[in-house]
Amino acid sequence: xxxxxxxxxxxxxxxxxxxxxxxxxxxxxxxxxxxxxxxxxxxxxxxxxxxxxxxxxxxxxxxxxxxxxxxxxxxxxxxxxxxxxxxxxxxxxxxxxxxxxxxxxxxxxxxxxxxxxxxxxxxxxxxxxxxxxxxxxxxxxxxxxxxxxxxxxxxxxxxxxxxxxxxxxxxxxxxxxxxxxxxxxxxxxxxxxxxx
Numbered sequence: 001x002x003x004x005x006x007x008x009x010x011x012x013x014x015x016x017x018x019x020x021x022x023x024x025x026x027x028x029x030x031x032x033x034x035x036x037x038x039x040x041x042x043x044x045x046x047x048x049x050x051x052x053x054x055x056x057x058x059x060x061x062x063x064x065x066x067x068x069x070x071x072x073x074x075x076x077x078x079x080x081x082x083x084x085x086x087x088x089x090x091x092x093x094x095x096x097x098x099x100x101x102x103x104x105x106x107x108x109x110x111x112x113x114x115x116x117x118x119x120x121x122x123x124x125x126x127x128x129x130x131x132x133x134x135x136x137x138x139x140x141x142x143x144x145x146x147x148x149x150x151x152x153x154x155x156x157x158x159x160x161x162x163x164x165x166x167x168x169x170x171x172x173x174x175x176x177x178x179x180x181x182x183x184x185x186x187x188x189x190x191x192x193x194x195x196x
Contacts, residue, residue: 078122095126
């Protein structure tokens, strides 16, 4: 079993996702990966076009990590995410969007369909990543880390839950899915964390 867990964690570290393996083995490997992670920067994620992106490339920036969906009542938050991205991007702020189909089957599309939707309907210019799972037995190690290892533990409740990450990679805030990205409480925290 230990060899299997080590092999699974190596697959996760290399950016592959453990398809074809039993759910128990996947979950064990993902939990091990998350337990060994000390920073968001330890992850390499595929962007919406399938190209690997080392989250360590965002060192020194303030991040808002959001699980998104195209057919949700919260989907118009894409407009607000783009607005705050444009407002604070030059100060070192990034929005990282991770589409997920975990809630009400509200993100059924392919990566290409999601990208097309986001560009044509909302003109997003912030980074979009490949669709992942943020809850359940196939939860991605990034979300194991956010929901179990960060100072804000607890399952993702719905689409458009937000995590604020400071310039050192520390998770310093978590915002409810109904809390708009341009709400005073979110903006205040972004501005606080952006301070030199």
